[in-house]
Amino acid sequence: MISVQNVHKSFGDLEVLKGVSLDVKKGEVVSVIGGSGSGKSTLLYCINAIEPINRGKILVDDVDVHAKETNKDKLRQKLGMVFQQWNSFPHMTVLENAALAPRIVKKMSKEEAIEIAKKELEHVGLGDKFDVYPTKMSGGQQQRLAIARALAMKPDYMLLDEVTSALDPELVGEVLDTLRLLAEEGMTMICVTHEMGFARDVSDRVAYFHEGVIAEIGEARQVITDPQNPLTQKFLSKVR
Amino acid sequence: MDYEFHWNVVFQNMPQLLNGAFVTLHVSVLAMLLGVVIAILLAIAKMNNTKFFSQVATVWVEIARNTPALFQIYMAYFGLGAFGIHLSPYVAVLSALVFINAGYLTETFRGGFQSIPSTQYSASKSLGMTSIQTYRYIILPQMLRRIYHPMTNQFVWSILMSSLGILVGMSELSGTTQRLQSLSFRTLEFFIVAAVMYFVITKLVLFGSSLLARRLFKGEI
Numbered sequence A: 001m002i003s004v005q006n007v008h009k010s011f012g013d014l015e016v017l018k019g020v021s022l023d024v025k026k027g028e029v030v031s032v033i034g035g036s037g038s039g040k041s042t043l044l045y046c047i048n049a050i051e052p053i054n055r056g057k058i059l060v061d062d063v064d065v066h067a068k069e070t071n072k073d074k075l076r077q078k079l080g081m082v083f084q085q086w087n088s089f090p091h092m093t094v095l096e097n098a099a100l101a102p103r104i105v106k107k108m109s110k111e112e113a114i115e116i117a118k119k120e121l122e123h124v125g126l127g128d129k130f131d132v133y134p135t136k137m138s139g140g141q142q143q144r145l146a147i148a149r150a151l152a153m154k155p156d157y158m159l160l161d162e163v164t165s166a167l168d169p170e171l172v173g174e175v176l177d178t179l180r181l182l183a184e185e186g187m188t189m190i191c192v193t194h195e196m197g198f199a200r201d202v203s204d205r206v207a208y209f210h211e212g213v214i215a216e217i218g219e220a221r222q223v224i225t226d227p228q229n230p231l232t233q234k235f236l237s238k239v240r
Numbered sequence B: 001m002d003y004e005f006h007w008n009v010v011f012q013n014m015p016q017l018l019n020g021a022f023v024t025l026h027v028s029v030l031a032m033l034l035g036v037v038i039a040i041l042l043a044i045a046k047m048n049n050t051k052f053f054s055q056v057a058t059v060w061v062e063i064a065r066n067t068p069a070l071f072q073i074y075m076a077y078f079g080l081g082a083f084g085i086h087l088s089p090y091v092a093v094l095s096a097l098v099f100i101n102a103g104y105l106t107e108t109f110r111g112g113f114q115s116i117p118s119t120q121y122s123a124s125k126s127l128g129m130t131s132i133q134t135y136r137y138i139i140l141p142q143m144l145r146r147i148y149h150p151m152t153n154q155f156v157w158s159i160l161m162s163s164l165g166i167l168v169g170m171s172e173l174s175g176t177t178q179r180l181q182s183l184s185f186r187t188l189e190f191f192i193v194a195a196v197m198y199f200v201i202t203k204l205v206l207f208g209s210s211l212l213a214r215r216l217f218k219g220e221i
């Protein structure tokens, strides 16, 4: 379980997270929606210990993420992350991209790492691209590669930051289908997204972020179709 | 045209010319190796937050890139000589080439380093890689691809510029050519052969470099 407890986070004088609390249980899919600059990405970076926090606490399976004694490299193996801007490693083939971390971080043998990488690439529909270089692929394929690369580490949680926002519209579907598949398989996920249909249909709960706080959180269909907070109503009426 | 070519004397002196070519290669390779090492340090210094280090690096780079190579060599040979530091022609030319190589390569390295998007770091980090692994497997290999061709060009430039050794009496290819032609008066023949040798050397370097690149960088480059 991921437990975010009253987290505050500032960049210099700018307070970006102003007391965020959120519990995500094993197997749950939570979508995070909200205006740009409201702190959604920052929250994911804090959960993954890429950014430090100023106040509060984040627990992943009862381990305090930001405690000094926590081995952050080890912790990140539990948390797969995919970013908005696809960032495959351009100097490696698709297969090498997915096999690298299992081999050097998890210290698997080369054969084992390649086997796992192949399995995850097939999982996201890239079974015919092993030896291709990522720059030769579409944005949608590169984003699915990023998902497979994260999955090859066998994470317990996936953190997804607007993974379809930078894609051409016709490529969004293939990536959302992949995420839908993961959700069906029971992967625990926090998805920052602008795809309201996806948030409504695939996630269990939806959290609406507004200026560094969660202004509303509830059952997915209810928040998207019948929001209670006027701020959520205003936001949703604009994105539709 | 009444000039009669006499190639015989040139071929008789081939061993000396080849020896000169070897010295040319020797000084260029050494100037490149030392230049790379210093450039790495200067690039780090330039990106360092300590003002002193970054300013020393900036001054070095600016002088090296904005003054003639001839001037550097004269400074090393005659300039230092005026202060009682007498360098041999070889060491004077080597120092000047190292100075210039380091200056140019500093900018090459810094540019290569800064051209790696920060998302490559966060992606590696998010996969649980340590900083050392991130540099070893992700950052440096990509950097090497971007600085490889500029480095090759710098090496070719060093080979050609070492010919300025002629001005301080160094016995590299040009200096040797100069000496031999003045003894035999077959000026044109000697310089034509020397030019061909320079051409062959640089072409071989470029060819070897692209062969090596194909082995090293299988992906996009």
Ligand SMILES: Nc1ncnc2c1ncn2[C@@H]1O[C@H](COP(=O)(O)OP(=O)(O)O)[C@@H](O)[C@H]1O
Pocket: A011, A016, A034, A035, A036, A037, A038, A039, A040, A041, A042, A043
């Ligand atoms: N590394 C950073 N340094 C300074 N400010 C940052 C940094 N990252 C994000 N911010 C600022 O924090 C705020 C929230 O950013 P972000 O979490 O990316 O928002 P969102 O993902 O909701 O669009 C923005 O105002 C942004 O400019």
Ligand SMILES: [Mg+2]
Pocket: A040, A041, A042, A161, A162
């Ligand atoms: Mg964002």
